[in-house]
Amino acid sequence: MIVTPLDPKPKPKAKASLSLAGSAPRDLESLVTEACEELLGSLRRTDQRRRGAQYIRGLLTASGRKTARNIATFVGAGASAQSLHHFVAGSTWDWRPVRAALARYVDDGLRPDAWVIRPMVVSKTGVRSVGVRRRFVPDLGRVMSCQRSHGLWLASDAMAAPVSWHLTLDGGPGGEADRQPGAAGEERDLARLVAEIAQANRTVARPVVMDARSAAVPPLVRALTTAGLPFMLRVGGELPLAPAAGRVQVDRRPQTAPAQHLMEQLKRLGRPVECHGAVNFVTPLAVVLPGMLPQRTLLLMGVWRANRRRPADLWLTDLTSWGHSALLRLAMLTERVDADFAGVSVDVGVRDFEGRSFQGWHRHVTLASIAHALRLSQGGQWCGYQAPIAV
Secondary structure, X not given: OOOOOOOOOOOOOOOOOOOOOOOOOOOHHHHHHHHHHHHOOOOOOHHHHHHHHHHHHHHHHOOOOOOHHHHHHHHOOOOOHHHHHHHHXXXXXXXXXXXXXXXXXXXXXXXXXXXXXXXXXXXXXXXXXXXXXXXXXXXXXXXXEEEEEEEEEEEOOOOEEXXXXXXXXXXXXXXXXOOOOOOOOHHHHHHHHHHHXXXXXXXXXXXXXXXXXXXXXXXXXXXXXXXXXXXXXXXXXXXXXXXXXXXXXXXXXXXXXXXXXXXXXXXXXXXXXXXXOEEEEEEEXXXXXXXXXXXXXXXXXXXXXXXXXXXXXXXXXXXXXXXXXXXXXXXXXXXXXXXXXXXXXXXXXXXXXXXXXXXXXXXXXXXXXXXXXXXXXXXXXXXXXXXXXXX
């Protein structure tokens, strides 16, 4: 498998898809109609395709929470709250082929550099919604009643869009056992999330980028490797690693040491790398994951910002032939996704599903993902919108 680091993009395909940079603003009605003909083509019934287009219009135009009642109020045209709710929560259409079509649609317009896996945590006051339970949320540092999922995004430097989702369950609707981040099986699920949609669309090999500080890294690396997916993972400083044989020895203590310790010993070897107008200092070290068989040489990359003793970020990758600048750009895609999640996905209601149905949740986030892509396309977006990202 050959992965080329952030090659110059080829010319856009002739097939109509999302608007590219510099394109004129698109009329919302014609944009939704044209896109839904392609993206909802797998829905066999005319009424389902009509309801789908109405729901997507509502996600794009309704203000406030994107509930079925609110969407029906803004859409009108014979759309009732009951019919829209049934279309999402109680209908029979399969979201999987819709997501495969969405991935092709986004791929054609965005020409992405990588897959990015991003968690989404939605706080819930009750426990009746699908996937809700009390769990520890690392980003908040506390236990809370919430719903946790992971979105799969296609991302470039300019923007990003979600194309598929995985919901962590607690043995409720859907028939799957609860799999918390870091628990056995969660890593395989996330690797499969990428592999299945990539295979369905016969896309070229792209790296998988993920903030894996809350994940069990060895099983995740094993799952991605088995699936044939190159990776770039942000890891925690406590992750045990060992310098690869034949490389510089950090010290004479046992070779296995926390990633943070390894990097701090090599700070003086850092080299300046510019990315998005900011200069970072990057230090690479060839390492292996203890206990991984067969052993593979990986690259641990420490990234320093300003004049700090400890690195701001630690990244583990199997893209050992890539240059430091290309790897840093790849790592920054997580911030691109964070910006577009906050600036687009939240506004089109990706967090707003309130039903109890596993199937309904998947249908809602699929339609919200379509709305996200169309919001980028509307008004020249691949084109006008570009939220700032941290540097």
